[in-house]
Amino acid sequence: MVSKIDNVWFDSSLGSYLLSRELVYFDRAVADVFGFYAVQVGLPSIAFLRNSRIPQRVCCGHEPEAQVRADAMFLPFESQSIDLVVLPHVLEFSDNPHQVLREVERILRPEGRMILSGFNPRSLWGIVRALKAGDGLFPWNGNFLNLPRVKDWLELLGLEFAAGSMCCYRPPINRESWLRRFRFMEPAGDRWWAMGGGVYFIQAIKRVHGMRLIMPTWKEQTAAAPVLAPAARKIVNLRQYRVHRGKPL
Numbered sequence: 012m013v014s015k016i017d018n019v020w021f022d023s024s025l026g027s028y029l030l031s032r033e034l035v036y037f038d039r040a041v042a043d044v045f046g047f048y049a050v051q052v053g054l055p056s057i058a059f060l061r062n063s064r065i066p067q068r069v070c071c072g073h074e075p076e077a078q079v080r081a082d083a084m085f086l087p088f089e090s091q092s093i094d095l096v097v098l099p100h101v102l103e104f105s106d107n108p109h110q111v112l113r114e115v116e117r118i119l120r121p122e123g124r125m126i127l128s129g130f131n132p133r134s135l136w137g138i139v140r141a142l143k144a145g146d147g148l149f150p151w152n153g154n155f156l157n158l159p160r161v162k163d164w165l166e167l168l169g170l171e172f173a174a175g176s177m178c179c180y181r182p183p184i185n186r187e188s189w190l191r192r193f194r195f196m197e198p199a200g201d202r203w204w205a206m207g208g209g210v211y212f213i214q215a216i217k218r219v220h221g222m223r224l225i226m227p228t229w230k231e232q233t234a235a236a237p238v239l240a241p242a243a244r245k246i247v248n249l250r251q252y253r254v255h256r257g258k259p260l
Contacts, residue, residue, distance in 0.1 A: 046094025
């Protein structure tokens with residue numbers, strides 16, 4: 012892993028603000044997904060699947076709270092066995108985020124859904140991250156990934172982009188009073204700065220396109236017999252014509 016996610020950070024003013032916005036989105040998104048098995052990868056101390064209707068839910072990660080201890084790059088689940096996978100801030104803290112997505116594609120059933128969240132480098136959060144990357148503190152020590160890049164990876168893996176959104180338009184100031192002062196930026200950001208949210212969400216569906224074989228026509232068709240038109244009798248001379256018409260010679 013690039014760095015470990017600091018769960019204590021979510022208890023701070025800035026972390027609580029971020030978590031409250033993300034839970035609103037995940038609660039709404041997972042409620043519309045049906046199936047038998049759902050997996051949350053990372054952040055086991057936070058129940059991102061709490062509003063899911065899927066009966067069998069499990070959390071996978073490095074932390075002691077995880078029900079399944081495993082690396083996100085090597086998920087211990089059978090291929091095509093999971094209906095829903097959620098990835099809260101997993102890609103930016105992985106050594107190989109493309110491999111993580113490859114594993115998600117492997118374990119998802121056809122038409123299964125993946126929901127992920129990530130920090131947006133093209134935002135106020137990305138600017139602060141560029142200034143504080145050397146501090147080694149969460150979340151600024153992560154590798155923030157551009158949204159178009161992640162969508163390209165999904166397309167290459169056959170994961171079709173289904174929906175997306177952004178949140179956290181306020182400046183990442185770790186003070187409750189200042190966060191309250193900038194709360195007007197949430198509705199303004201959705202309307203005027205749609206791609207500038209500090210966090211983006213992506214929903215993708217695993218598509219498996221079927222093949223249709225076009226077989227050649229082996230049975231030869233019999234050519235239809237030509238229809239012959241009646242030919243007129245040939246009149247050789249005038250005598251034959253008069254006999255034919257019944258007139259005296």
